[in-house]
Amino acid sequence: MSLELTYFGHSAFQIRSGKHVLLIDPFLNDNPLCNTMAQDVDPTAILLTHGHGDHVGDTLEIARRTNCLVIANFEISNWLQAQGVKHVHSMHLGGEHEFEFGKVKLTLAHHGSQLPDGSYGGNPAGLLLKLEDRVIYHAGDTALFLDMQLIADENLDLAILPIGDNYTMGPADSVRAIDFLRAPTVIPCHYNTWPVIAQDARKWAEMVRAETESEPVVLNSGDVWTLQ
Ligand code: NI
Ligand code: MN
Numbered sequence: 001m002s003l004e005l006t007y008f009g010h011s012a013f014q015i016r017s018g019k020h021v022l023l024i025d026p027f028l029n030d031n032p033l034c035n036t037m038a039q040d041v042d043p044t045a046i047l048l049t050h051g052h053g054d055h056v057g058d059t060l061e062i063a064r065r066t067n068c069l070v071i072a073n074f075e076i077s078n079w080l081q082a083q084g085v086k087h088v089h090s091m092h093l094g095g096e097h098e099f100e101f102g103k104v105k106l107t108l109a110h111h112g113s114q115l116p117d118g119s120y121g122g123n124p125a126g127l128l129l130k131l132e133d134r135v136i137y138h139a140g141d142t143a144l145f146l147d148m149q150l151i152a153d154e155n156l157d158l159a160i161l162p163i164g165d166n167y168t169m170g171p172a173d174s175v176r177a178i179d180f181l182r183a184p185t186v187i188p189c190h191y192n193t194w195p196v197i198a199q200d201a202r203k204w205a206e207m208v209r210a211e212t213e214s215e216p217v218v219l220n221s222g223d224v225w226t227l228q
Contacts, residue, residue, distance in 0.1 A: 001132050002226050009033025009221030010193045011055060013138065013160065017131045020044050020101035023068075024127065024138055027057030033193055033221040038062050047104065047129075048072040049140030050113040051079070051121025054193070060085065071104055075122030079115050093123055103130035107151055109142035111168070128154060134227060136160070137181065141190060144173035148180040156183035158227055159214075162190030163204055164197030171204045178212045185227070186214045 006014040010033060011025040023043035028034050031054075038058035045068055046059055056076070063070050063085045070080055070088050077090030091097055096105035105128040113121035127138040128151065137151055138160040159181045162168035168190050169177060178186050186208060191199040205216035219225055 002228050003131055003134055003136075005187075005219075005225045005227060007187070007189075007219040007221055007223050007225070008036055011049070011138075011140070011160075011162065011189045012057065013189075014041065014043070015129070015131065015136070017101055020131075022047060022101065022129075022131075023062070025049055025055040025057060025140075026059055026062055027054045029058050029061075031057070031193065031221075035222060039065070042066055043068045045069040045071060045099070045101065047127055048076055049109065049127060049138065050111060050124035051076050051115040051119070052113065052141065053116040055141070056116060063087070069099075071099075073106065073113075073122040073125055075120055076113070076115065079119050079121070093125055096128075101131065104128070105130075107137070107139075108145065108147055109140045110145050111141040111143070126151075134158070136227070137183065139177070141168045144169045144177050146180070148177055152180055152182045156181055158185045158187065159183035160187045160189055163188040163199050163201070164191035164193070165199065166196050168197075171199055171207060174204070175207055175211050178208060178214050181214075183214055185217055187217050187219060187225075 004016040015022045107126035109124040111124040113124040129136040134157045201218040208216040
């Protein structure tokens with residue numbers, strides 16, 4: 001089996017694993033980089049890293065239409081249920097749970113998490129996904145932090161890291177993160193969505209190749225890439 005990743009720009013990814021379709025941080029309709037609309041996706045589960053609008057995105061619309069499972073921290077889960085989302089699984093930092101599609105663990109992230117209507121969104125998270133025999137880390141929005149060395153102990157196959165700077169770590173700190181994480185492959189996200197997070201991904205990739213052991217994979221919005 002292999003995992004098929006689709007990038008929608010910003011931090012939004014779809015991962016297809018057999019009959020399971022996971023949507024991470026589905027910011028689609030208002031995402032300037034994304035041509036796919038909320039009505040075009042049909043996930044079996046949505047996973048949220050934190051409460052900000054550019055991550056919760058179109059979760060309400062998609063979840064109401066498809067009745068898919070939504071996995072998020074406790075505070076966001078409560079908020080989703082109050083908005084009429086029925087099929088919610090709440091977790092929190094450090095906890096792992098086995099779902100039909102594989103395991104999810106919420107990891108630390110250093111950021112905020114307020115929901116779009118001003119509600120408290122709890123602590124932000126990263127996602128550690130164990131799908132088939134692969135381990136994928138989506139860092140969410142975060143600063144560089146030393147505890148990424150603990151996440152490296154999970155033997156990552158792929159790390160997805162923000163590089164946009166300003167709201168999250170930028171390219172230079174992401175290279176330090178890659179050095180901590182020791183994933184063979186890294187994909188950048190959370191950049192070029194707006195001018196304030198504009199980055200040159202080619203320069204970033206050159207830096208990753210020169211300074212780390214990891215192979216950078218730069219995806220454009222709409223690209224489909226297979227993790228073998
Ligand atoms: Ni954020
Ligand atoms: Mn963000």
